[in-house]
Amino acid sequence: MRQFNVVVLGAGGVGKSALTVRFVRDVFVENYDPTIEEQYHRPMMVDGERDSLEVLDTAGAEQFTSLNEVYIKSGRGFVLVFRQVPWQAILSDLSKYQFNSLTQEVSLKEVESLRKQIFRIKGSENVPIVVVGTKSDLVSEREVPTTTIESLASRWNLPFYETSAKRNWHINDVFEDLLRQMRVRYPPD
Ligand code: GDP
Ligand code: MG
Numbered sequence: 001m002r003q004f005n006v007v008v009l010g011a012g013g014v015g016k017s018a019l020t021v022r023f024v025r026d027v028f029v030e031n032y033d034p035t036i037e038e039q040y041h042r043p044m045m046v047d048g049e050r051d052s053l054e055v056l057d058t059a060g061a062e063q064f065t066s067l068n069e070v071y072i073k074s075g076r077g078f079v080l081v082f083r084q085v086p087w088q089a090i091l092s093d094l095s096k097y098q099f100n101s102l103t104q105e106v107s108l109k110e111v112e113s114l115r116k117q118i119f120r121i122k123g124s125e126n127v128p129i130v131v132v133g134t135k136s137d138l139v140s141e142r143e144v145p146t147t148t149i150e151s152l153a154s155r156w157n158l159p160f161y162e163t164s165a166k167r168n169w170h171i172n173d174v175f176e177d178l179l180r181q182m183r184v185r186y187p188p189d
Contacts, residue, residue, distance in 0.1 A: 001043070001050050001051055001052055002051050002052070002188065003051070003052045003053075003054060004051060004052070004053055004054065004076050004077060004179065004182045004186070005054045005056065005074055005075050005076050005077070006053050006054065006055045006056065006075065006076070006077045006078070006079065006175070006178060006182075007055075007056045007058065007071045007072065007074070007075035007077075007078050007079070008020050008055060008056065008057050008058060008078075008079045008081060009058055009068065009071070009078060009079070009080055009081065009114050010080060010081030010082055010110060010111065010114070010132075011082070011083075011110040012034060012059070013034065013083070014081045014082055014083040014134055015081060015083060015134035015135055015165060016057055016058065016079075016081050017029065017032035017034075017036070017057050018030075018032060018134070018165035018166070019079070019081065019132065019134060019163060019165045019171060019174075020040060020055055020057040021040075021057075021165070022165040022168060022171050023042065023055065023171050023172070023174075023175055024040040024041075024042045024055060025040075026168070028165055028166050028168075034059060035059050036057075036059060037056070037057060037058055037059045038056075038057050039054055039055065039056045039057075040054070040055045040057065041053070041054055041055075042055065044175060044176070044179055046176050046179050046180060047180070049183075051179060051183070053175060053179065055175075056071060056075070058071060068114070068117060069117075069121055072117065072118050072121045072122070073121060076128065076182050076185070076186060077127075077128040077129070077130075077178040077179070077181060077182045078114075078118055078127065078128065078129045078130070078178075079129075079130050079132055079174060079175075079178065080111045080114050080115060080129060080130070080131050080132065080158075081111070081132045081134060082108045082110065082111045082131075082132070082133060082134070083133070083134050083135060084133040084134065084135055084136060084138075084149070084162070108149075108152070111131060112152075112156075115129065115156060115158070126185060127185070128178055128181035128182045128184075128185050129158050129178075129181075130158065130159050130160075130161065130174050130177050130178050130181075131149075131152075131153050131156070131158050131159065131160045131161075132160075132161050132162075132163055132174055133149055133160070133161070133162045133163065134163055134164070134165065135164060135165075135166070136162040136163060136164045136167075136169060137164040137166050137167045137169070146162065149162075159177050161173055161174050161177070
């Protein structure tokens with residue numbers, strides 16, 4: 001059994017904690033403290049082999065980005081998260097965040113800039129990454145069409161998953177994909 005560090009990155013409020021906690025504890029936490037940054041441990045069986053994931057849920061608000069460099073250096077795989085629904089859909093949460101003009105467009109741009117940051121810091125484009133759109137249960141609120149995201153992800157040459165932490169849709173797929181990529185990228189000695 002090998003151990004892989006995974007870092008979950010993305011703008012504030014995109015659903016990083018809900019995604020991580022769903023994956024590691026299999027529960028949906030509605031109001032996770034946005035300032036909490038925590039590392040979780042979860043063994044995972046994929047393709048008949050068991051490995052262990054150490055998943056770091058970052059508190060990805062803008063003011064923390066200087067820390068990203070440290071996280072990116074220590075991470076072997078990355079989950080880049082953005083939100084597919086407008087802020088109005090979660091208006092009640094806005095008070096928790098220290099900014100007020102974010103749109104889903106911004107969270108998508110954040111993914112683009114994180115991707116560049118990762119390549120720069122790793123000094124390579126051969127990095128295990130999965131792009132994740134969150135809150136797909138809120139379909140009626142959707143602002144970013146799936147086609148837009150799919151075309152972006154394929155332009156970036158990265159796998160993309162639409163997830164819902166609330167309904168537990170495709171959460172495991174994200175981490176399975178990442179684990180397979182990490183096994184290829186970091187073969188055992
Ligand atoms: P973070 O700042 O990226 O860690 O975002 P959170 O995980 O704290 O989520 C921000 C808000 O979005 C919270 O109010 C969550 O309850 C909500 N949220 C997260 N994931 C989902 C989801 O899959 N479906 C729905 N409906 N709401 C979600
Ligand atoms: Mg969080």
